[in-house]
Amino acid sequence: MAVDGIPKEVERIASDIRDMRVRGAGRIARAGALALRISAEKYSGDSLEDFKRYMKSVADYIVRTRPTAVSLPNAVSYVISPLFRLNVAQSVEEAKKVVVERANSFIAYSERAVEAIAEIGSRLLHDGEVVLTHCNSQAVVSIISEAFRQGKRVKVIATETRPLFQGYITAKMLADKGVEVTIIPDSAVRSIIKDVDKVIVGADTVTANGAVVNKIGTSLIALIARERGADFYVATETYKFSPYTVWGEPVVIEERSPAEVLPGTLLAENPRLKVLNPSFDVTPSSLVTAIITEIGVIPPQASFLVLEEMYSREAVHDTVRGVEEDV
Ligand code: RUB
Numbered sequence: 001m002a003v004d005g006i007p008k009e010v011e012r013i014a015s016d017i018r019d020m021r022v023r024g025a026g027r028i029a030r031a032g033a034l035a036l037r038i039s040a041e042k043y044s045g046d047s048l049e050d051f052k053r054y055m056k057s058v059a060d061y062i063v064r065t066r067p068t069a070v071s072l073p074n075a076v077s078y079v080i081s082p083l084f085r086l087n088v089a090q091s092v093e094e095a096k097k098v099v100v101e102r103a104n105s106f107i108a109y110s111e112r113a114v115e116a117i118a119e120i121g122s123r124l125l126h127d128g129e130v131v132l133t134h135c136n137s138q139a140v141v142s143i144i145s146e147a148f149r150q151g152k153r154v155k156v157i158a159t160e161t162r163p164l165f166q167g168y169i170t171a172k173m174l175a176d177k178g179v180e181v182t183i184i185p186d187s188a189v190r191s192i193i194k195d196v197d198k199v200i201v202g203a204d205t206v207t208a209n210g211a212v213v214n215k216i217g218t219s220l221i222a223l224i225a226r227e228r229g230a231d232f233y234v235a236t237e238t239y240k241f242s243p244y245t246v247w248g249e250p251v252v253i254e255e256r257s258p259a260e261v262l263p264g265t266l267l268a269e270n271p272r273l274k275v276l277n278p279s280f281d282v283t284p285s286s287l288v289t290a291i292i293t294e295i296g297v298i299p300p301q302a303s304f305l306v307l308e309e310m311y312s313r314e315a316v317h318d319t320v321r322g323v324e325e326d327v
Pocket of ligand 1: 023024025026027069134135136137138139140166201202203204214215235279
């Protein structure tokens, strides 16, 4: 639903996220930051209070597009919270400048983080190894691409990732670079795990207790990897760690349309059929070997420490409450 006064470009970004033309937690976060920057640049009023109210409504509108990846509220909060928490601006012009600078710095940080993850993660891969991945994660693709660039002949198994087949995107990205990739049905993971050295997946959210929320099916793959004794790595930027979980807020698992699972004609022919389409699941920290981040490879049990360092106890509280209450 659109909000009064929201620029067309921002409505377009929101619908791109909602309809998954922009997808993957990192890209979603950067799109959110860009939407806030465009909104600030296009604002033409001269009341600071009105500007803050407007930015808050844009922020809410953007965050509502997809509920699971915490990268989106974290990016939005990074961009606009100084206006509310620190009262940094005394005029609309100053406030706009703050939003534009924060959006730019978030986007630049996010891009550098993927490069750092590629560099760090590539050290974990060895020549000739077979890596299995699920869905399409920019962080994972960057690690495998970097290892391949260094001359390591890694082979990749990509799950097709039903119902929307993001595994095809991963396979195509890697095959285009020359990596040998095989696509398998999701249900074939247990049959082929004996050929796999390492599993690496991305993340939409990492909770304070080190659980990883990622594309539906990830937790089954983690169980299978554990059964076989294969390492199960998660590659993620630190802004996908959720400060909200420190305060006990549950991660909302997005439920998408039944039409993604069964064609509309079959649904119409079978009105008594029920379809569930949860988009993500939760892998407990006990199944995760390590998390590859831009600040290093950490045990999942260290997630709380990452959050504490990033936000500090007080700031975590502000992130959860500040923006909502101050407007
Ligand atoms: C994408 C998905 C990805 C993470 C990480 O789900 O689960 O593994 O978002 O991706 P969807 P990245 O296709 O539903 O958005 O590393 O690119 O942030």
